[in-house]
Amino acid sequence: MADVIAQSHGGDGGGCDPPRGPSNIPFDCERAPPNKHGHHKGLNTREKREQLGRPLPLEWDVRGRTYKEIGDYNSNFSREFGLLVRQYTDPDCPQWSKVPNASKQRILAYLEDDLFDIGCTRYGEGHMLGILGGIDTSRAKKYSDWKYDIKEHLTINGPQNRYGGCTDTQWQKAIEFFRRPEITKRSVVNKENQKKLKELSYGGxxxxxxxxxxxxxxxxxxxxxxxxxxxxxxxxxxxxxxxxxxxxxxxxxxxxxxxxxxxxxxxxxxxxxxxxxxxxxxxxxxxxxxxxxxxxxxxxxxxxxxxxxxxxxxxxxxxxxxxxxxxxxxxxxxxxxxxxxxxARSLRDEYNIPDNALLCGIVKKLPFPPPYTI
The missing domain is CATH 2.60.40.420 (Cupredoxins -  blue copper proteins)
Incomplete structure (x- = not known):
């Protein structure tokens, strides 16, 4: 049998594939350093950039290989990322991987050229693949959160009241997207599955x-x-x-x-x-x-x-x-x-069980697990 399974830390960043080369094998994994807060408190991103006189240097968890943004400017990075995702994309794609590459590159170029230094020189080519993977994970999360907010607003307020976090064009595209038959069907199935699992969620x-x-x-x-x-x-x-x-x-x-x-x-x-x-x-x-x-x-x-x-x-x-x-x-x-x-319970990480999957044995009468979302 497998006699020893020695655990290390649990990360939450990086790419979706196994390490791409021998240099990506960490020998002594350490937890990502805690976020730092301090002398920049109260200033917005552009004020901090003007005060520093150059793009804000971003730090990444390269020691733990999670490539999650850390350090003094991670909150500014997250906030600006969310704004840029809403500005340069439309909420009519099933998932982030389907967003046009031109929009993705535009966001990255704007961040790197104007506001932030993502660390190409400081970290070197050996870490750039991981850093770009971490950035893509953050963009996908922001895109998913944005679409969720739009859908919640649409469900509660109807199509006549535009969501404040998008333009008129984006709002119309979102309405058309969430009215697609395949999206509507998936939403109905998700709600039914959630009802079946209601009694299981009391513990959190x-x-x-x-x-x-x-x-x-x-x-x-x-x-x-x-x-x-x-x-x-x-x-x-x-x-x-x-x-x-x-x-x-x-x-x-x-x-x-x-x-x-x-x-x-x-x-x-x-x-x-x-x-x-x-x-x-x-x-x-x-x-x-x-x-x-x-x-x-x-x-x-x-x-x-x-x-x-x-x-x-x-x-x-x-x-x-x-x-x-x-x-x-x-x-x-x-x-x-x-x-x-x-x-994250995201479709980026794992697909849902097919609606027509056949169950047998002891799990035959159990409900499906909670569905993952985009």
């Missing part, structure tokens, strides 16, 4: 996934580290589901105590094979990890009486199977599931 939105599946399985029935040798172990017959925060960076250690080769596969991800060695794994082995040109793969072999170490970021939301590739071993229990839930 964070408890919905746990409450929904409490009759099916329990999270984290195994711990991150195996018990000490000689410790009595209680055998439990139940589904083995490990919960992981979205975009959490982890290290997984496989140990093979048998006399034959083992092979392990992780669905939904590519990971970096950082080390293979003889005997049992220990923390001292980390100094031998290959952090320069580790191979990205989705299956790894573990030799007899040996161990293998892999590194990856759980940035693909869903329920994923980690299993032995040997059928007889898998049948005997050498597999588990890893549940990765996105706190």
């Amino acid at each position: 939105s964070q408890s919905i996934p746990t409450l929904r599946y409490k009759k099916v399985f329990k999270y984290d029935s195994i711990k991150d580290e195996p018990p000490a040798e000689g410790t009595p172990q209680k055998v439990t017959l139940s589904p083995n589901v490990v919960s992981q925060p979205f975009r959490n960076f982890v290290e997984i250690i496989f140990e093979n105590h048998e006399k034959s080769l083992q092979s392990w596969h992780l669905a939904g991800y590519s990971f970096f094979a950082a080390a293979i060695g003889l005997g049992k794994w220990s923390p001292e082995q980390r100094k031998n990890y290959n952090l320069l040109d580790a191979v990205s793969r989705h299956t790894i072999q573990v030799f007899p009486k040996s161990y293998a170490a892999i590194l990856l970021t759980f940035d693909n939301a869903g329920m994923w199977n980690l299993r032995s590739e040997l059928t007889e071993n898998r049948y005997l229990g050498q597999q588990l599931y890893i549940s990765v839930l996105s706190p």
Whole structure:
């Protein structure tokens, strides 16, 4: 089995794919520094820029690899970003990825040339891909929030009363968008699903996934580290589901105590094979990890009486199977599931279950989970 799952921090920025190169493997993940507040309080973005005499330098969480905006000017960046998204886009696209590239580039160019320094020189080319991914995540969030506000206003006040956060043209496009048959149908299905789940939401939105599946399985029935040798172990017959925060960076250690080769596969991800060695794994082995040109793969072999170490970021939301590739071993229990839930509950991270999906077994009569939104 996977003997060790050593957790690090949970981030909330960065791109949607696994790290794109060996240089993107963080060795000692640290939490993003807290936001700073102080001497700029009370000044708007343009006043701060005029006072500084140059574009405001933005800081990014490059150490934690979340590439979330941090530092003195992150609140100004967020506010200006929201204004520019409303100014240069129209609320008639299903999601941010469908917004014309010309509009996206216009927003980025305006921010970089006039108000902010995003750090091309300060951070170097090695971090620019991550920084641009973090910026795109922020733009998508602002666009989604804007459309949500428009829809709420339209639902409450009707089409005659324009939402104050958009122009007449944008308002008309929003009305046409939300009246599309496919959008209307999805909205009806979402409302019905929310009604079914009403009784599950009393504990708060964070408890919905746990409450929904409490009759099916329990999270984290195994711990991150195996018990000490000689410790009595209680055998439990139940589904083995490990919960992981979205975009959490982890290290997984496989140990093979048998006399034959083992092979392990992780669905939904590519990971970096950082080390293979003889005997049992220990923390001292980390100094031998290959952090320069580790191979990205989705299956790894573990030799007899040996161990293998892999590194990856759980940035693909869903329920994923980690299993032995040997059928007889898998049948005997050498597999588990890893549940990765996105706190944003956005279609950018995970699709909804199809409306016509067939349910069976113990979940047959359970309602669908709360639908994700744009």
